[in-house]
Amino acid sequence: MTGKRAITLDDLTRIGRVGNPVLSPDGAWVLYTVSRMDAKDDKSLSVLWMVRWDGTGATQLTYGKDGVSNPAFSPDGKYISFVSTRPGKAKGSQVWVLNRLGGEADQLTGVTDQDLNGYAWSPDSKRLLLTLEPKGEPDAEEGKPPAPPKPYVIDRYHFKQDIQGYLRNDAHQALYLLDLATKKLEKLTTDKGVDEEDGAWSPDGKWIAFSSNHDPDPDRSLNTDVYVVEAKPGSTAKRLTTQKGPDGGRLAWSPDSKQIAYTEGKTVELLAYNQAKPAVVTLEGKVIYPAAKLDRSVSQPCFTREEKLVYLVMDDRSHYPAVLNEGGAERLIAEAGAVSSMECVAGHIVVTRSDDTHVGEVFALEGKSLRQLSHANDDLLAELTLAPTEDFASKSKDGTEVHGLLTKPLGWKAGDKVPTILFIHGGPNGEDEHGFAFERQYFAAHGYAEINVNYRGSAGRGQDYAKAIFADWGDLEVVDLLGGVDEVVKMGVADPANLAIGGWSYGGILTDYTTATDGRFKAAISGAGSAAPLSYYGADQYILQYDYELGVPWKAENLKLYLKLSYPLLEADKRMHTPTLYMGGTSDFNVPIIGGEQLYQALKALQVPTELVVYPGQFHGFTKPSFIRDRYERWLAWYDHYCKGLDVPATPVEKPAKAPEAK
Secondary structure, eight states, X not given: OTTOXXXXXXXXXXXXXXXXXXEOTTSXXXXXXXXXXXXXXXXXXXXXXXEETTSOOOEEOXXXXXXXXXXXXXXXXXXXXXXXXXXXXXXXSEEEEEETXXXXXXXXXXOOSEEEEEEEEOTTSSEEEEEEEEOSSOOOOTTSOOOOOOOOOOOOSSOEETTTEEOOTTOOOEEEXXXXXXXXXXXXXXXXXXXXXXXXXXXXXXXEEEEEOOXXXXXXXXXXXXXXXXXXXXXXOEEOOOOSSOEEEEEEEOTTSSEEEEEEOOOGGGGXXXXXXXXXXXXXXXXXXXXXXXXXXXXXXXXXTTOOEEEEEEETTEEEEEEEXXXXXXXXXXXXOEEEEEEEETTEEEEEEEETTEEEEEEEEETTEEEEOOOTTHHXXXXXXXXXXXXXXXXXXXXXEEEEEEEOOTTOOTTOOEEEEEEEOSTTTXXXXXXXXXXXXXXXXXTOEEEEEEOTTOSSSXXXXXXXTTTOTTTHHXXXXXXXXXXXXXXXXXXXXXXXEEEETHHHHHHHHHHTTOOOOSEEEEESOOSOHHHHTTTSSOHHHIIIIIOOTTSHHHHHHHHHTTHHHHTHHHHOOXXXXXXEETTOSSSOTHHHHHHHHHHHHTTOOEEEEEETXXXXXXXXXXXXXXXXXXXXXXXXXXXXXXXSOSSOOOOOOOOOOOO
């Protein structure tokens, strides 16, 4: 369509990231959040919206500089609730309520000595189930400076986690009951020293289900189970599941309050490749497996009013809801796309969904048809010309069929061989799917094709496909990635003389492994990557994966494996010749920046063009809009310089600071 334009970095602040759809008890209304980047204050801000089920009457409910999350309707339909850090009688994250008839929000909770991690209304709307965790450092008193920080004293096996930081011995979250009339707050169970998660009320209000790990040392296992407890303070919990692996996720009660749907995971050995299995447990502890032969990972179960069981299914480049039964999974959305959240209430199903050329929005799912309810991005999309994404398949050199996605640059014509970026997803147990990806559109707008390959280790192709790389990192994945590139070259799209590679997290790790294996790439960008597992033992959050997949490094046979998997660093002089940009955040405990620092130092010593960009205060996933924009600018500059060979700096020229305005 004439008059449209390509996407730009300025659009980052215009994109509305829609999430948390919630249905009112009668199904007549839908709450959802819309988050946008605020360039001026350099943060993201979420606001609350509400729309009728028929799609009319869309209204923004919250404003201001303090965001909201976790929206809900009270079961009696009188109130709308959400979590916010807005100023009130108590500081920090608290539950706030709005009267459905209008007016200002009131602070409902006043938790001061613990952090609020979640909440749920009781079916009679008289109590809240709160998920609380002891505070790290107390808030400073009004008008007084904060107290000097104290040292971390740690005596836990799993002692660090991204975003949470160092884990104290008492850093366990527990469930509490808050009586809204008396404001009395009491602990739900008698258990101590364990985490209680995913609390969910039974529809009749008698029971609360949750997941917890009660092993002697929970830090040394992933053995969470589903528990049930009477909805009374100081009750003794009953364990319902006994499988040695992670049981839990979002818990969904059947309408008759007799069964709980959940996800069952594999044993700790398959920590990084776990494929969640649908399961239902009765109050007597009998476990039932709906769609037992389904070989795909599932999440977010819910029961419909007709007691049909619906899960989200991750399946070969798409994420969709499906009704599960003995016959398998009945897919409810035929079109390729990515559903990220779902809720079933009052005979209605609501989802958030995106596809290759549409940013995520809230949709009503009626039978197998979608009807759009939110319109946060309609105006922006009406301005843009976006590139479609297509499926392709390749054969790896060992004969394995591998599936991927290809996005061609805007204006591409048959016969054009174009600069192409192999952009690798993280996980490894994730997948590239038909959801909106800003970087695909950004690169397409600047003349690049992008290849996404769901290498072995990815989700969406079954448990055996996911676990194929167990204790063999940087081998089969690299074979599959290179096979995908070969296929797109053969298709006549990718110019073999202008290839680039990049990724974040395990995508950064695979960038390092791939450039240490094959020298065809003109430019590489490794974000939050690593190439020396031995140096990460005890330094990141994956101690259990090291123990169970690679083994402890002081045993000789295990040490050989650690050294084998460290070939990019230990054989850098023989292998590493691609100009590479390394990136990471200083607060990343998932993949600490030491991995990028080590390879940057190696390439610097070898006089291979390289650069290290360190983002202060950023976790594994960036939160600061200015840094997110900066990262895109640096990606494009590096690729333009080394892949396209343009006469432009490999590092963006820093803009001069604005002079202060005259008064």
